[in-house]
């Protein structure tokens with residue numbers, strides 16, 4: 247591939263350069279080599295890093311670039327590219343179209359999506375009130391459980407109390423899969439054959455155990471649905487999906503026959519793996535930023551009061567009247583989106599902008615670079631929600647430079663749900679509480695923890711009930 251890039255070692259390529267914070271190395275390369283550069287992950291196909299929002303938008307809308315780069319050891323059923331995240335071609339199109347329609351219409355729910363999310367917000371509020379203003383040291387886990395629960399009630403129709411061990415296990419499995427990927431991913435990428443020799447040492451056993459646990463949990467839930475569902479009144483996503491399987495007579499469809507239920511397991515697991523951690527990480531950052539920026543918090547609280555009088559909870563329908571709140575959420579997404587998206591695979595040999603991309607090339611979008619490029623943002627280092635507002639601060643300004651959900655044909659199908667959930671959680675918590683630093687703890691650190699994604703380091707936070 248005729249592009250500039252760092253010099254790569256045989257077999258391991260640039261993997262050693264990527265430690266400990268991969269996104270910082272990628273940032274350095276984009277600064278040095280420009281909007282398109284190449285590097286090498288292990289002995290596999292070349293990777294191309296895109297650091298320009300116009301090129302990203304153009305490429306990701308083209309058919310040859312919508313494949314998915316997947317390490318087969320990390321897939322739910324090892325090596326089977328089914329479900330949503332890892333599938334391609336016809337299966338991907340069918341499963342994605344169906345899931346997006348259900349997430350959008352949500353016509354199958356007994357109660358609306360809003361009331362399901364509000365139930366979680368209310369439980370969270372109760373739990374925070376119980377601390378009576380004492381510092382909390384694991385807000386990450388609390389948010390993560392709330393997000394798993396919120397997704398679970400939409401997909402599987404049930405919610406658990408936040409103390410329920412079943413829910414805790416599910417959350418741990420999902421978080422665990424990401425952590426294992428971060429810890430041992432490099433070796434599995436360089437030398438997947440090591441799994442036959444030292445499977446425990448390179449994290450292979452741990453990842454497969456997690457995936458089996460997830461499959462078991464989801465399979466049991468599906469079985470319970472089959473035993474109790476009534477075709478004419480589906481209760482949740484799983485019921486609607488089971489109906490679709492029954493209805494399908496086209497033998498070529500991925501909703502047909504014995505394999506269809508496996509697809510369902512993979513789709514449900516994918517919704518959790520993609521949705522729970524990413525939403526709770528963004529909310530965790532939002533809490534951390536508000537804790538360090540009292541001015542932003544006060545302005546947010548003033549807008550909430552102007553719209554609701556603080557005499558009722560905030561609801562979806564308030565959104566159009568709350569541009570500052572939406573700008574705060576945009577600013578958190580700009581700062582804390584998945585730093586290099588989710589990799590794509592080139593499906594066929596392709597020429598683009600005069601450059602030849604062989605089949606299987608790995609494409610990564612450098613969102614961290616794009617979201618912190620001074621040419622696009624002026625003062626990217628500052629947390630300044632006003633950058634997303636018109637000069638009178640009465641409306642959101644359109645921008646093509648913010649792409650936390652990526653863009654094009656594989657764009658995140660959970661975007662609306664994620665934004666709505668974050669909106670309801672954030673506004674209703676800030677309406678009830680002042681989010682404060684613990685005066686007895688060191689000042690929180692805004693540098694992300696070392697991990698695969700960008701997560702805040704653990705910190706202490708006080709939720710003080712508002713009396714005003």
Ligand code: HEM
Nearest residue numbers: 330331520521524525587588650651652656657658660664
């Ligand atoms: C703030 C929260 C979230 C962020 C920042 C986020 C971001 C992303 C990104 C960057 C991608 C890769 C898109 C691509 O490959 O071009 C993605 C894919 C995906 N996301 Fe999200 N996401 C979030 C929440 C959710 C939620 C709540 C769900 C589920 C309801 C979800 C489900 C998915 C799925 C299934 C995919 C794979 C789509 C495909 O391959 O066609 N995401 N997300």
